[in-house]
Amino acid sequence: MELIWEGSKQAVLLLVRGDPDVLRIAFLSLQVSGTATLLSLLAGVPLGALLALTRFRGRSLAITLVNTGMGLPPVVVGLFVSIFLWRSGPLGFLELLYTPTAIIIAQFVIAAPIVTGLTIAAVQQVHPKLRLQLLGLGASRLQTVWLLLREARLPLLAAVMAGFGAVISEIGASMMVGGNIYRQTRVLTTATVLETSKGNFEIAIALSILLLVLSFAVNWALTWIQQQGRTR
Amino acid sequence: MSPSILALEGVTVSYSGTVVLQVPSLAVQEGQTLAVIGPNGAGKSTLLRLLGLLETPTHGRVFFRGQPLPRGGDLLSLRRRMASVFQEPLLVDGTVEENVSLGLRLRQTDPIEVGRRLGEWTAALGIRGLATRHVRTLSGGEAQRVSLARALVLEPEVLLLDEPFAALDPPTREGLLADLKAILAKARITTVFVTHDRDEALALGEQVAVMIGGRILQLDVPERVFANPINEEVARFVGIETVLAGEVRSVTDGLAVVDVQGSTLDVAAPLTPGERVLLCLRPEEITLFPRGVTPAPSSARNQLHGRVLRHLPTGPAYRVTIDCGVLLVAAVTRQSWEQLGLADGAEVVAAFKATAPHVIRRG
Secondary structure (H helix, E strand, C coil): CHHHHHHHHHHHHHHHHCCHHHHHHHHHHHHHHHHHHHHHHHHHHHHHHHHHHCCCCCHHHHHHHHHHHCCCCHHHHHHHHHHHHCCCCCCHHHCCCCCHHHHHHHHHHHHHHHHHHHHHHHHHCCCCCHHHHHHHCCCCHHHHHHHHHHHCHHHHHHHHHHHHHHHHCCCHHHHHHHCCCCCCCCCHHHHHHHHHHHCCHHHHHHHHHHHHHHHHHHHHHHHHHHHHHHHC | CCCEEEEEEEEEEEECCEEEEEEEEEEEECCCEEEEECCCCCCHHHHHHHHCCCCCCCEEEEEECCEECCCCCCCHHHHCCEEEECCCCCCCCCEHHHHHCHHHHHCCCCHHHHHHHHHHHHHHCCCHHHCCCEHHHCCHHHHHHHHHHHHHCCCCCEEEEECCCCCCCHHHHHHHHHHHHHHHHHHCCEEEEEECCHHHHHHHCCEEEEEECCEEEEEECHHHHHHCCCCHHHHHHCCCCEEEEEEEEEEECCEEEEEECCEEEEEECCCCCCCEEEEEECHHHCEEEECCCCCCCCCCCEEEEEEEEEEEEECCEEEEEEECCCEEEEEEEHHHHHHCCCCCCCEEEEEECCCCCEEEECC
């Protein structure tokens, strides 16, 4: 208990003082995970809407694959993204391994199935006849999809939260493809592991608190938007 | 006759190889209200989706103003000349105003015109005072009025209504039905109205199509469909519960004597001896008397003795089933039921005129 108490006090001091290293790590975490979440939204929402609204051979298999992808272990993602990005790998020429971009790619692979899967569920919970009704009022296909997504926006925001939550807290992929390089690819989770292993508990606790605060702040903002929509 | 605005030719719709709709031909005349009635699962909604260009037929062609629809082509511009209303209001999250103007906004209509039409149609549907209310706070009747206003505000060339009153309580339904009837009479919008409710079809339809088992069995003005059904299925659907199979024994001066399961009935119809017929009797054509009571002199040539099997309340009357060797269903007001001292098991005489039965010839 003593250790936690002392560590927490040190952590608060570090945060209050605005330790540049800690802030840099926090900012990079937010940047990387935010970008990965945004990219997963750009890919996952249209793909989820497509899978929810169309019928084609193999659709069921595609949805099963997406649902399976929702539980992808980050270390597995890290391993495969590493293999692809290694100098001798298929995408080695891009020289992205051990860069923030590599972490974004790995986190995108983790978040995209979550956003896609939850988008499928969100769109499918909208009244099944609403699509027909919108077409019957003269909506184009694009307008129909947009209006259906608008109707599903509350569960879609939950998809955003789930996607962001998954990537801001993962460590395996970030460690493997980012390498936890000081001032380059060190993010909150990898830094916490490192500081813990070095016995710097106060820094590790500070980083953990910061991770929780960041996660809380983002989710609070999204929840506020979501509940505004619900109670309007 | 006015030209047809929508027509089907040789249309079938199949799902997984099962034919659910088969319409050799159908023409909806401009300005007409066509009521399509039939039991659940008859294919009415499929027909409406075809007419609304929301579904394409497996075979056959759909025509809009005489022009066949391009197969696989973009139907958006044609669909934007129509509007559909479904059983559920299917409103989108937002205010009444946002919902009513939805179709106009999808068409990028000029805001001034949107405002004008909003005012006009929310007033016509009696929801002007609800304009800023969120749709989640509306009652079922109010929500359905919003749904109708959302379609009518588009001033469509064709209005397609799929059982829009089915989910409403009777007083709400009657109020909305009356308002819609007045609006359609004034605006003369071509309307196809699907319902399983005969009263709604009678109230709104200028033509009635009876649809059973994916086929339109009869299409005519309501009076003829309800008085002269073309076969037993239609007869039963339009509320004729007594359908008696018989054979014409003799004909004298236009009055046929028909054998019906051991009883003989007089029927005023141009029949020939030996013909096999179905006699359809509406409940309200049959009068009941307790046995032993001498009825007042009347032209009811047919008087069958029987026993009351059961009586069921239906609104202000009872629907009484009588076993006279054949089963007859009569409608008796509650007042008459009590005055005549009728009861289940009572011996009665069922009387009806020779002109009462509608005759369907059997092949």
